[in-house]
Amino acid sequence: MKARVSVRLKPAILDPQGKTVQRSLQQLGYDEVKSVRIGKLIELEIETSGGKDYRQRAQELSDKLLANPLMETFEIEYEDDAAGG
Amino acid sequence: MTLPAAEVGSKTRWGVVIFPGSNCDKDALDAVGRICGQDAQPIWHRETGFDDFDAVILPGGFSYGDYLRAGSIARFAPIMDKIIAFANAGGLVVGICNGFQVLTETGLLPGALTRNRDLRFICREVYLRVERIDTPFTSRCCVGQVLCIPIAHNEGSFYLPPDQLGELEANRQVVFRYCDTAGNVTDEANPNGSLNNIAGIVNRAGNVLGMMPHPERRTDPLLGNPDGATIFRSMIDYIRRN
Numbered sequence: 001m002k003a004r005v006s007v008r009l010k011p012a013i014l015d016p017q018g019k020t021v022q023r024s025l026q027q028l029g030y031d032e033v034k035s036v037r038i039g040k041l042i043e044l045e046i047e048t049s050g051g052k053d054y055r056q057r058a059q060e061l062s063d064k065l066l067a068n069p070l071m072e073t074f075e076i077e078y079e080d081d082a083a084g085g
Numbered sequence: 086m087t088l089p090a091a092e093v094g095s096k097t098r099w100g101v102v103i104f105p106g107s108n109c110d111k112d113a114l115d116a117v118g119r120i121c122g123q124d125a126q127p128i129w130h131r132e133t134g135f136d137d138f139d140a141v142i143l144p145g146g147f148s149y150g151d152y153l154r155a156g157s158i159a160r161f162a163p164i165m166d167k168i169i170a171f172a173n174a175g176g177l178v179v180g181i182c183n184g185f186q187v188l189t190e191t192g193l194l195p196g197a198l199t200r201n202r203d204l205r206f207i208c209r210e211v212y213l214r215v216e217r218i219d220t221p222f223t224s225r226c227c228v229g230q231v232l233c234i235p236i237a238h239n240e241g242s243f244y245l246p247p248d249q250l251g252e253l254e255a256n257r258q259v260v261f262r263y264c265d266t267a268g269n270v271t272d273e274a275n276p277n278g279s280l281n282n283i284a285g286i287v288n289r290a291g292n293v294l295g296m297m298p299h300p301e302r303r304t305d306p307l308l309g310n311p312d313g314a315t316i317f318r319s320m321i322d323y324i325r326r327n
Contacts, residue, residue: 016204068154071197
């Protein structure tokens with residue numbers, strides 16, 4: 001099973017990296033881009049045959065390590081969701 | 086020549102944690118050991134215990150490559166449970182730079198250290214205004230004293246949500262703020278975009294200090310300005326008194 005964890009900075013957090021990319025895009029003539037926010041995409045390959053509640057565990061590990069809840073939020077997308085079963 | 090009070094009497098015992106990627110551990114050991122004349126020992130990150138230290142330093146560097154977020158992986162190093170227990174029992178803990186980031190990730194200190202406002206790694210001297218002298222770390226300072234201590238970081242912009250920031254200020258947990266040479270706390274004197282120019286804070290109990298500037302790099306009189314030693318000597322005084 002593949003899981004994709006998207007980690008985003010909360011809206012209140014300054015994102016100087018995104019700001020710099022936005023400025024660069026404007027210089028390139030893409031002035032329709034009003035805001036850029038940069039996050040992280042973390043892909044997990046999960047062994048699901050062990051009888052553990054892997055979704056609950058993925059939620060837990062994201063909260064514990066992958067994201068810092070003070071400044072980031074995360075969303076998890078599973079491969080079987082994408083397949084749309 | 087009279088020795089400063091801190092050098093007289095039995096040696097205090099210090100531990101300096103070494104994570105893979107720490108790079109200021111030697112400087113911290115030297116500052117406390119050679120300069121301040123105390124007993125300073127390294128603590129490897131895979132240890133799960135230590136005894137009899139009076140104070141512990143989490144040094145600067147790039148623990149575990151600073152992958153994911155600065156300090157986030159070091160937070161789960163085997164030694165950290167012991168550090169947390171030591172801090173909760175009232176032991177003195179100082180996190181410098183990457184060590185500060187580890188302390189916020191651990192939750193021993195509030196807040197987070199995010200990318201510098203202008204996206205650059207900054208390595209230069211800054212001025213710090215001492216906001217409190219009633220802490221174990223600043224008893225040798227005067228209120229409003231300006232210390233000159235270098236910073237060297239990429240993620241040093243202190244952040245806390247507004248309500249928690251208000252609480253931090255109300256509890257007087259801010260110990261150092263970036264300022265100009267005259268001690269004015271201005272936006273121009275803020276190197277990294279830290280909220281309220283915050284450079285260093287303590288926990289509620291006052292025994293855990295996190296700071297982005299590097300006091301261990303300004304301890305040897307040979308380098309002209311031993312402002313950083315004031316912090317370690319204050320701690321030695323505190324340990325001797327207690």
